[in-house]
Amino acid sequence: MIGLVVVGFDILPEAILVALQCMTGKQKQICAVSISIDEDVKAQRQAILEAISSVDEGAGVLVFTDSAAAPAGLIMMSIIDKENIQVLHGVNLTMLCKVVEQREYLELEDLAKLARDEGRKGISWLSP
Numbered sequence: 001m002i003g004l005v006v007v008g009f010d011i012l013p014e015a016i017l018v019a020l021q022c023m024t025g026k027q028k029q030i031c032a033v034s035i036s037i038d039e040d041v042k043a044q045r046q047a048i049l050e051a052i053s054s055v056d057e058g059a060g061v062l063v064f065t066d067s068a069a070a071p072a073g074l075i076m077m078s079i080i081d082k083e084n085i086q087v088l089h090g091v092n093l094t095m096l097c098k099v100v101e102q103r104e105y106l107e108l109e110d111l112a113k114l115a116r117d118e119g120r121k122g123i124s125w126l127s128p
Helices: 012-024 041-055 071-077 093-102 108-121
Strands: 003-009 030-035 061-065 085-089
Touching (some): 003 041, 003 071, 012 030, 012 093, 030 041, 041 071, 061 093, 061 108, 071 085, 085 108, 093 108
Parallel strands (some): 003 030, 003 061
């Protein structure tokens, strides 16, 4: 099964995983990494690498970040060269719900594409 890591500012990663598990039930091979603007970048990078390692059982890891331009996204630029890691920026609940539903059945790259597509579908605009 593909491992999942959510990385972002402050409480966002933990909060989105709480919401996800309220909707889908308890999940295995998933964790959150909070980024603080006060923390050393090397320490943040190491925390992300440890999280990736903790959920990787051989099928790869899909990492979600809050934004490509935020620290989590920038740190992932230096990690993406590792094999069996795919990164999606702009995490949302819609994509995570679909990913936990399908991660046992798809290859890593296919799961990343599905997450991207479902994430886009989860964005809507309401206007009077």
